[in-house]
Amino acid sequence: MSSPRVPPANSLAAGVKTLEFTGEVLRLLDQTKLPVAEVYLDCRTSAEVALAITEMKVRGAPAIGVAAAYGLVLGGQAYLAMAGRDASCVGLLHHLEQVAASLLATRPTAVNLGWAVKRMLRTTRRLCTGDQTPADLLGALRSEAEAMQRDDVAMNKRLGDHGAALLHHGDTVLTHCNAGALATAGYGTALGVIRSAVAAGKQITVFVDETRPYLQGARLTAWELHKDHIPVTVIADNMAGYVMQQGRISAVIVGADRIAANGDVANKIGTYSLALLARAHGLPFYVAAPSSTVDLDTPNGEAIPIEERPPHELSHLAGQRLAPEGITIVNPAFDVTPAAYVTAIITEAGVLRPPYEEALRGLVAGAARRAG
Amino acid sequence: MSSPRVPPANSLAAGVKTLEFTGEVLRLLDQTKLPVAEVYLDCRTSAEVALAITEMKVRGAPAIGVAAAYGLVLGGQAYLAMAGRDASCVGLLHHLEQVAASLLATRPTAVNLGWAVKRMLRTTRRLCTGDQTPADLLGALRSEAEAMQRDDVAMNKRLGDHGAALLHHGDTVLTHCNAGALATAGYGTALGVIRSAVAAGKQITVFVDETRPYLQGARLTAWELHKDHIPVTVIADNMAGYVMQQGRISAVIVGADRIAANGDVANKIGTYSLALLARAHGLPFYVAAPSSTVDLDTPNGEAIPIEERPPHELSHLAGQRLAPEGITIVNPAFDVTPAAYVTAIITEAGVLRPPYEEALRGLVAGAARRAG
Numbered sequence: 001m002s003s004p005r006v007p008p009a010n011s012l013a014a015g016v017k018t019l020e021f022t023g024e025v026l027r028l029l030d031q032t033k034l035p036v037a038e039v040y041l042d043c044r045t046s047a048e049v050a051l052a053i054t055e056m057k058v059r060g061a062p063a064i065g066v067a068a069a070y071g072l073v074l075g076g077q078a079y080l081a082m083a084g085r086d087a088s089c090v091g092l093l094h095h096l097e098q099v100a101a102s103l104l105a106t107r108p109t110a111v112n113l114g115w116a117v118k119r120m121l122r123t124t125r126r127l128c129t130g131d132q133t134p135a136d137l138l139g140a141l142r143s144e145a146e147a148m149q150r151d152d153v154a155m156n157k158r159l160g161d162h163g164a165a166l167l168h169h170g171d172t173v174l175t176h177c178n179a180g181a182l183a184t185a186g187y188g189t190a191l192g193v194i195r196s197a198v199a200a201g202k203q204i205t206v207f208v209d210e211t212r213p214y215l216q217g218a219r220l221t222a223w224e225l226h227k228d229h230i231p232v233t234v235i236a237d238n239m240a241g242y243v244m245q246q247g248r249i250s251a252v253i254v255g256a257d258r259i260a261a262n263g264d265v266a267n268k269i270g271t272y273s274l275a276l277l278a279r280a281h282g283l284p285f286y287v288a289a290p291s292s293t294v295d296l297d298t299p300n301g302e303a304i305p306i307e308e309r310p311p312h313e314l315s316h317l318a319g320q321r322l323a324p325e326g327i328t329i330v331n332p333a334f335d336v337t338p339a340a341y342v343t344a345i346i347t348e349a350g351v352l353r354p355p356y357e358e359a360l361r362g363l364v365a366g367a368a369r370r371a372g
Numbered sequence: 373m374s375s376p377r378v379p380p381a382n383s384l385a386a387g388v389k390t391l392e393f394t395g396e397v398l399r400l401l402d403q404t405k406l407p408v409a410e411v412y413l414d415c416r417t418s419a420e421v422a423l424a425i426t427e428m429k430v431r432g433a434p435a436i437g438v439a440a441a442y443g444l445v446l447g448g449q450a451y452l453a454m455a456g457r458d459a460s461c462v463g464l465l466h467h468l469e470q471v472a473a474s475l476l477a478t479r480p481t482a483v484n485l486g487w488a489v490k491r492m493l494r495t496t497r498r499l500c501t502g503d504q505t506p507a508d509l510l511g512a513l514r515s516e517a518e519a520m521q522r523d524d525v526a527m528n529k530r531l532g533d534h535g536a537a538l539l540h541h542g543d544t545v546l547t548h549c550n551a552g553a554l555a556t557a558g559y560g561t562a563l564g565v566i567r568s569a570v571a572a573g574k575q576i577t578v579f580v581d582e583t584r585p586y587l588q589g590a591r592l593t594a595w596e597l598h599k600d601h602i603p604v605t606v607i608a609d610n611m612a613g614y615v616m617q618q619g620r621i622s623a624v625i626v627g628a629d630r631i632a633a634n635g636d637v638a639n640k641i642g643t644y645s646l647a648l649l650a651r652a653h654g655l656p657f658y659v660a661a662p663s664s665t666v667d668l669d670t671p672n673g674e675a676i677p678i679e680e681r682p683p684h685e686l687s688h689l690a691g692q693r694l695a696p697e698g699i700t701i702v703n704p705a706f707d708v709t710p711a712a713y714v715t716a717i718i719t720e721a722g723v724l725r726p727p728y729e730e731a732l733r734g735l736v737a738g739a740a741r742r743a744g
Contacts, residue, residue, distance in 0.1 A: 035696035212608035218695040233700040236584035238609035238642025242707040270610025276652045320690035323590040324407035327598050328605040335614040
């Protein structure tokens, strides 16, 4: 459990290959198999990518966004192979619009998925008007997806460095679900903050809720932090209040699936409870997310659609029935934490403090400016 | 899921046989096998009873107390068989003192276990001074254990009737873990309140947290309420705040494993978080427990020992590893809710309101008076 005192930031999370595009397949680390086995899944078609997102083989808002971008590249390749000499840029665009619809239908809450798909379609439309061949256009789309993947890691490192300043040597951070390398193209958001603090020489201990029903905390966060030799303790979701009451927690840091214009945060179910518990114990509650998670078109949390997942995810585990037949199961995948409970939002452009409305508008405008 | 409008109270939980003494064995409904199978476990020795308590084949503070009382009866039978003609009342007492120590060592937090064991030893000492034969004394101990079992059910029904007045037609009650027929000699404490409200003609819907890691909510509470045709919805522990935020919960009712003299309540891990969430949403937070759960020798919650259970209960399920090797697991079985968060304590003698210190002293004195 002991670690080299100050690991270089680049070595952290370097062993986690969440997704990789080979030119022919999108290779995903199958997150349903962790921590028992490291199995890779090769998606050869956009439909396979969509299914992998639905079945949570790949999950985490930023990772889903990048996976969908590559799904469009695979969709474009299928179009070119199918159309042969009849291929055209307009035909490619129409095909990609259909692929985009199927990808967007997979999961409703995270906004990065829509953000990535729209960005890819925008690029397609822009280049469609030029004199490029369909193959050139597809090459440009692949470059765009690769840029999104690279940018996501780079943004997470900037985000992590901004957030690391909020953590102190000796802190114990409680996190929920997985907002790490596995939830992104690499390095992570909430876990990126922790990685940057560790890289800066601070001693940080992590507590993570197991995060029922999918157990992203126990299975994924514990796995990737342990790989980085960052001390991690798993607790059941219902133990968070207890460890706070005992004075064992210094701060809470979580990721986000969508941040509304007013600063309300949709994130993994249980986040709202944690925010209330943090408030009751006088602990800071931080949200770490890149600007692509902010949706200015969503005025507040009430407008965020909350995905309801299948009951069997809660009633069964490893083939064993956990609850009797005939009862009702509720299985929302996310909840909304009102902005009033969020101490700060950590982004790639800096740490935002309330009131969030104007700060978030500025963040999104700045990101758009930088993207040209 | 629909139910006859007003079931008679006696029919409720009648199908649940938590424990039964046949004269030769203590037959326990093995709660580790529910809800998949109804398997009964015959304990022939006090050591088997102690093991069943340690392994949570039987659990719930009042049920553990009654099981331990029968464990002493089995211990006494073993002494008589072993000593033969050399048996004496003093020899029986000494033997039972050893058996008592092994039973008391099983689980440290619930006080009903100590309460029941002490009561049995007190009776042994009292009768030991008379001119009874050891066989007569053992017969009296068996009657005492049977009285405790009968009294527990009767007390729970009185408790339920007092508590039912706090619930309204159409209420949705959130409960945690299992404070039902399975946790007691029958009828239940928190679930007894719900049963009495239903028997009084009120329409009550129940939400229950699955209650990790042992899943008493999903496995046991859902099972016994569904048997009684009381509508029950299972949620993950981390969804409690979300359903409260949505306005779906009217009140929270839980049981207790020990109530300190000042009203602090030890109960299943996660109870404290629920109490804070209830407070944040303006919901009443009720504790239902018989007077045997009150420990005036424990001044406050800080003095209550919290049992730490084995890590594998959290890291494994159905033979499958849920968390990676090499990480730390914390697995406290209980937490303490400060009296300030408890709206009322529902007992067999009535509903106690804060400040609790004097009310609890009066409750215990009254129970001692009634016991003669």
